[in-house]
Amino acid sequence: MFEQMSYETLQAYWWIIIAFLGGALVFLLLVQGGQTLFNELAETDEEKSVLVNIIGHKWEFTFTTLVVFGGAFFASFPLFYSTSFGGAYWVWMLILFAFIVQAVSYEYRKKKGNFLGSKMYDTFLYINGVIAPLLLGIALSTFFTGNSFSVHKERILRIGQNVEAVISRWDTPWHGLDALWNGFHGAWFQNLMLGLTVLFLARTNALLYIKKMTGENSILERISKKLKINAGLFLLFFMIWLIRLMFIPGFAVNNSGKIVLENGKYFHNLITNPFTAVFLITGVILVLYGLYAGIFKTLDKAFWYAAGGTVLTVMALFFLTGFNHTAYYPSITDLQSSLTIHNSSSSRFTLVVMSYVSLMVPFVLAYIWWAWKALDVHKYDVKEIKQEEIKY
Template identity: 30%
Template structure:
């Protein structure tokens, strides 16, 4: 296996890690409107991800940086062609981070309510747009002989990509509901389980259509295996939620995300960004990659840095592993 193939796999792993971790972050943010009944419950939901949300976003930074260094042509075409949706995602992530930090800085109800509204929308919009973006990457976009995107914003809003956006939106919401059930006690835990079942059923329908469509268009044996794993894991997650086994449900909902995203990358390889105008103009792991010397240096950096990142992030989850409930929220910060 060539180094550019290795880095395609590593970038896929980074995106899988990001969607696995940030997926339930987005889901919890969305649930602040769908699940929480009052200010105290909203605080409980926010506190379930408070210690980890910023660490989860490190995976996105690493994935973007790795793409820039390992596949500069891919990075350039992607970020120029998808400039507006990626800018919207970036703005949402910035506002979302500010909302988490500033919400409790003042006790006025309107102040906290406005920041909570910001958390909801800046979780929902990226959850949808990431699916739209990856749907277009897999489906192919208008790339010319110079490897430049020559379409427009409206070309990105097609049936396949919008379906992909709905899949990520519902899947992340389901993942978040399962996470809330895992991290809370009391009535909110029971309601999160009931909501997870409803969202999970909608997710199953949308995901099945989207993944089968992907398999028919560009799949192979490996992607078919990933599709089967995703479907079985999602069904298993729903069964575990129904049985009140939140730990297993979370593992299986995570496996669903891992398998589904892996299927997209398996369907994509060896392209990194197919051209819908001509297969000869597609960006591949070969024509979009950096030099072998650059890839060698990056590989050594990854070997050294990756275990450190995994260790400190695992430690964070271990420290903040306990469940929380409304009785843990002090009165003076719940107004």
């Protein structure tokens, strides 16, 4: 069935999968958001233990989604993998580092003989909680604001030189950290806004999730206050980012295949592509309803509205930057090196093979859903956690 699809359709299909994994990742960053809230929401060690266990039971989902997001990007758009990871070295390394220290922290924090002490593991969780959403948000924003790199495939034919034979080259010595001071049409500000958006979104989603999962009244009371502030900040940063996005120049592919700057490109993409507009509007409405329901109606389902809305909104952002003749990973120093879903994808054959593999995704989602539900059967409070045989 995939064999009959055109190369362009397959590339678009894979971009949708990447968008979905990206959306799922941002939603699951609620684990990271939760990690920044442990000290804010808990006043006693017992309360903290409730929070750690609620959030900790889900850490592997986020971690695995990040790994799969990376692997799927590698398989479907290898030139991105090669260019971004090898180029924006420091951004990715910091993100990875934040994830290494997270992985063991839940398991080790309360174990006897844990060498670094409980406080250190809790600090690791906090670092991961701040760094991962912030940097992933900034990295996603550079899909719209651009980076400084060049790609020349012929370089690989240079004999006797190795660094010069690397096809992708970052043009600043800061290897990605430059996203924080890139002055190209205020890119640094735009990037920072999305970083903060993702951070506060992660915290907001975490608050909604903890609210759904705990029966501890003292925690619930504190959540109510925090929710308003965090949701407010998230919406503020996101609105600034989104509104500015509609006006900044975007990276368009013109009729002769050249990359050119186009004012209001992302606004044009939004109005010419109903698919994207529907995802964005539905996503935003769902998130807003989730926040409203969580703050004013205290519905348990509020979390799921916000979760679904988060996935759809992030997918819309990927559509905005990838579809409609747009370069999704633009270079501001060498426009023609910018990556599009067509010039950076795998071969047609590989995309067909991988498309068959993608048929497993609904099945995977089904068992994740089942497992998630099976573990979330009842609410956690201090009494319940004390009785648990295995806990973090």
